Amino acid sequence: DADVTQTPRNRITKTGKRIMLECSQTKGHDRMYWYRQDPGLGLRLIYYSFDVKDINKGEISDGYSVSRQAQAKFSLSLESAIPNQTALYFCATSDPDRVGEQYFGPGTRLTVT
Amino acid sequence: AQSVTQLDSQVPVFEEAPVELRCNYSSSVSVYLFWYVQYPNQGLQLLLKYLSGSTLVKGINGFEAEFNKSQTSFHLRKPSVHISDTAEYFCAVSDYSGGGADGLTFGKGTHLIIQP
Numbered sequence: 001d002a003d004v005t006q007t008p009r010n011r012i013t014k015t016g017k018r019i020m021l022e023c024s025q026t027k028g029h030d031r032m033y034w035y036r037q038d039p040g041l042g043l044r045l046i047y048y049s050f051d052v053k054d055i056n057k058g059e060i061s062d063g064y065s066v067s068r069q070a071q072a073k074f075s076l077s078l079e080s081a082i083p084n085q086t087a088l089y090f091c092a093t094s095d096p097d098r099v100g101e102q103y104f105g106p107g108t109r110l111t112v113t
Numbered sequence: 114a115q116s117v118t119q120l121d122s123q124v125p126v127f128e129e130a131p132v133e134l135r136c137n138y139s140s141s142v143s144v145y146l147f148w149y150v151q152y153p154n155q156g157l158q159l160l161l162k163y164l165s166g167s168t169l170v171k172g173i174n175g176f177e178a179e180f181n182k183s184q185t186s187f188h189l190r191k192p193s194v195h196i197s198d199t200a201e202y203f204c205a206v207s208d209y210s211g212g213g214a215d216g217l218t219f220g221k222g223t224h225l226i227i228q229p
Contacts (some may be wrong), residue, residue, distance in 0.1 A: 004156070031214060033216050035216075035219075040122065040221055040222075041221055042119075042219040042220055042221040042222050043116075043157075043203065043217075043219040044219070045216040045217070045218075048215065048216050050214065056215070057176050058216060090157070092156075092157075094214070096214065099145060099162075099164055099207075100145045100162060100164075100205075100217065101147075101159050101162065102159070102217060104156030104157045106154075106155060106156050107155075107156055
């Protein structure tokens, strides 16, 4: 079984709708991250969390919110989706004993029409 | 703050030929350096990393990279590529003092295209 899973894998939604992307991990890591990938732009950090009570904004947090329900679960929400949020979203975890190494989920492809 | 520049968005190479993917970084502090690979329809996985010590680091699948502090570069190389190396390659940095906890700063990626 995959260590980092994301649901859904694909989603099409309309402008103005609220949508939640979910991430679960079985690696036992405290640190979790959400990135978005756009063609030609690489990956950009949206939010990250060191534990349930420690959540931090990344480079591009506007228009997004997150919830860390448990050590293993980290959800990303778009309160009112807009077309320029169409992207590939990745969840990742990291182990503080392995500096900088991140373990990525398979991604969620989100299309906002 | 750090930034990463990958100069080539696409690199076409014939099978069994050598390849170099270029990465330059900018930072006011010491950094850790990484190369990640993304195969089609998959998440990213770590190829190799430089933390300290020897400036030549070896990774998985026959890849290696060399850290050059004076040129602020961390170029990725492979002496002989295979069709299976077709993928997107990302260079990334993290702040040395944070130990990478605050996430990674990625370059825009280089698409390696292997031609038979």
